[in-house]
Amino acid sequence: MNTFLCFPETISADLEKVLSELGYEFQKISDLQAINVLEPRDGWFGAIIDTCVNEQKAIDICRELRNRDTKIAPVILIVQGGLIARLDTLNDLFDEFIAQDAQFQEIKFRIRSSVKKFGRDIQSPIISYGPLALNTETYQAIVGGRHLDLTFMEYELLRFLASNPGKVFTRDTLLTRVWGYEYFGGARTVDVHIRRLRAKLGEEHAGLIETVRSVGYRFGRIHW
Amino acid sequence: MNTPAAKNQNNYVLRTVEERGVRFIQLWFTDILGTPKSFSITPAELEDALEEGMTFDGSSIDGFSRVQESDVSALPDPKTFQILPFQKGNSELARIFCDIYNLDGTPFEGCPRHVLKRTLTKAHDLNYNFFASPELEYFYFANQDPTKPPKPLDNGSYFELTVADLSSDLRKRTVLALEEIGIPVEYAQHEDAPSQHEIDLRYTDALTMADTIMTVRLVIKEVAHENGVFASFMPKPLEGVQGSGMHTHFSLFQDDKNIFHDQNADKYLSETARYFIAGLLYHAHEITAITNQWVNSYKRLVSGYEAPIHISWAHNNRSALVRVPVIKETHPESTRIEYRAPDPACNPYLCFAVILAAGLDGIKNNIELPQETTYNLFELNGKELLKAGIRPLPLTLEAALAEMEKSELVAATLGDHVFEWFLRNKYDEWNQYSRHVTNYELTRYLPTL
Numbered sequence: 001m002n003t004f005l006c007f008p009e010t011i012s013a014d015l016e017k018v019l020s021e022l023g024y025e026f027q028k029i030s031d032l033q034a035i036n037v038l039e040p041r042d043g044w045f046g047a048i049i050d051t052c053v054n055e056q057k058a059i060d061i062c063r064e065l066r067n068r069d070t071k072i073a074p075v076i077l078i079v080q081g082g083l084i085a086r087l088d089t090l091n092d093l094f095d096e097f098i099a100q101d102a103q104f105q106e107i108k109f110r111i112r113s114s115v116k117k118f119g120r121d122i123q124s125p126i127i128s129y130g131p132l133a134l135n136t137e138t139y140q141a142i143v144g145g146r147h148l149d150l151t152f153m154e155y156e157l158l159r160f161l162a163s164n165p166g167k168v169f170t171r172d173t174l175l176t177r178v179w180g181y182e183y184f185g186g187a188r189t190v191d192v193h194i195r196r197l198r199a200k201l202g203e204e205h206a207g208l209i210e211t212v213r214s215v216g217y218r219f220g221r222i223h224w
Numbered sequence: 225m226n227t228p229a230a231k232n233q234n235n236y237v238l239r240t241v242e243e244r245g246v247r248f249i250q251l252w253f254t255d256i257l258g259t260p261k262s263f264s265i266t267p268a269e270l271e272d273a274l275e276e277g278m279t280f281d282g283s284s285i286d287g288f289s290r291v292q293e294s295d296v297s298a299l300p301d302p303k304t305f306q307i308l309p310f311q312k313g314n315s316e317l318a319r320i321f322c323d324i325y326n327l328d329g330t331p332f333e334g335c336p337r338h339v340l341k342r343t344l345t346k347a348h349d350l351n352y353n354f355f356a357s358p359e360l361e362y363f364y365f366a367n368q369d370p371t372k373p374p375k376p377l378d379n380g381s382y383f384e385l386t387v388a389d390l391s392s393d394l395r396k397r398t399v400l401a402l403e404e405i406g407i408p409v410e411y412a413q414h415e416d417a418p419s420q421h422e423i424d425l426r427y428t429d430a431l432t433m434a435d436t437i438m439t440v441r442l443v444i445k446e447v448a449h450e451n452g453v454f455a456s457f458m459p460k461p462l463e464g465v466q467g468s469g470m471h472t473h474f475s476l477f478q479d480d481k482n483i484f485h486d487q488n489a490d491k492y493l494s495e496t497a498r499y500f501i502a503g504l505l506y507h508a509h510e511i512t513a514i515t516n517q518w519v520n521s522y523k524r525l526v527s528g529y530e531a532p533i534h535i536s537w538a539h540n541n542r543s544a545l546v547r548v549p550v551i552k553e554t555h556p557e558s559t560r561i562e563y564r565a566p567d568p569a570c571n572p573y574l575c576f577a578v579i580l581a582a583g584l585d586g587i588k589n590n591i592e593l594p595q596e597t598t599y600n601l602f603e604l605n606g607k608e609l610l611k612a613g614i615r616p617l618p619l620t621l622e623a624a625l626a627e628m629e630k631s632e633l634v635a636a637t638l639g640d641h642v643f644e645w646f647l648r649n650k651y652d653e654w655n656q657y658s659r660h661v662t663n664y665e666l667t668r669y670l671p672t673l
Contacts, residue, residue, distance in 0.1 A: 041232050138239055139235075139236050139239045139240055139243070140243050147244065149306065149307035151303060151304065151306055152233045152236040152237070152305060171480055187480035188477050188480055192429070196408060197406070199404075199406050200404065202403075
């Protein structure tokens with residue numbers, strides 16, 4: 001719950017203290033892959049990227065965060081002298097910055113205010129779409145008033161799709177976002193799980209998950 | 225086991241058990257012969273079971289540990305947690321597959337799931353994903369009393385449309401129960417023989433499919449039992465009609481590309497696929513004891529019943545051991561091979577493991593694929609077959625065991641523990657059978673000799 005992504009793996013004692021005072025968790029990452037691998041099940045709450053140690057890698061990570069199907073905000077940069085002057089060239093990649101030598105109170109204020117401005121509200125545990133409802137706290141799924149007896153991966157796949165209705169996802173995206181770790185099946189696994197989900201949804205509701213020919217899958221309709 | 229992913233999976237299982245009021249969780253595993261084994265635990269024991277496994281006395285399971293080192297641990301695989309469509313009393317019942325470990329945390333060598341996982345990992349190291357899609361045949365009988373001949377429920381045959389047919393109704397109910405637990409069925413139909421049915425499963429990765437076969441066999445038997453009849457996967461329960469096979473379609477994928485397919489090759493069959501088939505044919509006689517593991521299995525593998533008896537391959541020849549269905553140009557992903565020897569009473573974990581190992585060996589050593597057999601093999605006599613260079617499959621369990629015993633491939637794939645135990649157990653079975661004076665002998669010899 002409420003987990004900030006922090007890069008790199010060394011973070012200052014002040015920042016750690018601020019996060020804990022504000023009631024946020026954090027997960028340190030060291031590379032791009034870790035964004036997906038270590039992502040908490042309810043997604044990243046925001047990101048704090050320190051550019052002072054390895055600027056290029058930090059910027060790559062910001063870009064990756066912006067390119068994801070589900071946006072992460074706020075992205076807060078920690079910057080020092082040289083980069084502050086060049087921040088304009090990066091302004092699409094972050095929401096807020098903090099100078100490296102900022103004091104405890106300033107860090108706290110900036111994080112809090114940017115969460116207010118850009119962050120999401122505390123999310124409702126219920127995801128619902130038409131006849132389908134998922135409770136992300138109890139891991140239960142109901143369609144047309146009937147319980148679905150899902151396996152863990154089927155549940156995770158349905159949760160991800162239902163959180164992003166109308167969006168088309170490729171098999172590869174689903175594999176990295178939903179599975180995110182080694183699995184014997186490879187990309188075909190996605191098809192297998194979609195079929196299993198459709199079977200469990202039953203004929204009447206199987207159409208909630210649509211196959212988009214030679215691209216991937218989409219949950220629900222596009223409304224525009 | 226403490227990665228975030230594993231923790232989430234465990235949480236999922238624990239919360240679902242709580243929310244759905246599951247009172248018993250069955251821990252499932254299989255012995256070396258593919259017999260399902262299970263014990264039930266309560267939700268209170270579940271959390272520890274997921275973290276540390278449940279210790280039990282392995283010497284009570286055939287082919288598991290020797291008595292002096294008997295304790296092993298069943299560690300549930302949370303990805304396989306599933307609420308079952310049958311209730312126990314008034315509460316939900318769930319199952320979860322287990323891997324068996326030694327108490328020091330190393331995989332237990334007698335666990336068939338490990339055997340398959342180990343072989344799949346070898347394929348995975350080459351970036352191959354192995355997919356399987358079986359066709360399970362079985363019979364419904366009115367009784368289960370082994371002293372009487374089995375009584376079929378109907379006299380229907382292939383694709384027959386009949387009204388008020390109990391066994392077809394049972395099959396439909398079975399398909400619905402399977403869909404409910406997320407096992408999509410490709411086709412279900414009445415087979416050739418009276419009361420014989422077939423359920424074809426949509427492909428999945430081989431490990432999931434082996435688990436699925438264990439589940440499907442149980443669901444078929446359970447639905448039959450609920451309706452007062454009996455379902456059997458015995459390979460040849462009735463003399464004079466076709467037996468039950470488990471023809472299985474296989475393919476290899478690299479990422480999401482089917483590497484059995486080649487747009488430019490003859491009938492789109494890639495070089496990799498040709499090597500894979502060649503490996504299977506090359507090792508076919510060595511793996512037959514695994515794919516057809518009972519004395520009775522060899523009563524199915526006789527001529528005249530569409531069961532393979534010769535080591536051969538073809539595109540469209542149902543007498544061949546390996547059949548390569550001709551596919552449409554527009555469906556490159558469906559290129560596959562069909563191995564027609566296995567029967568539904570095999571241990572699916574070991575069966576898939578030896579088939580994959582044989583195929584991979586063909587790829588590794590670029591084994592050359594012999595000519596396709598386009599004529600009906602059942603019509604050829606021994607001399608003609610010999611001339612065509614076509615070898616027979618082993619004719620009996622004993623012959624199959626003798627071939628397996630010589631096979632380094634099977635020994636390496638199964639591991640010493642399973643290999644040795646299997647041979648010992650099966651030679652025992654053969655010896656018992658050899659000593660048995662059959663009805664055939666009595667009716668044929670007693671009056672005249």
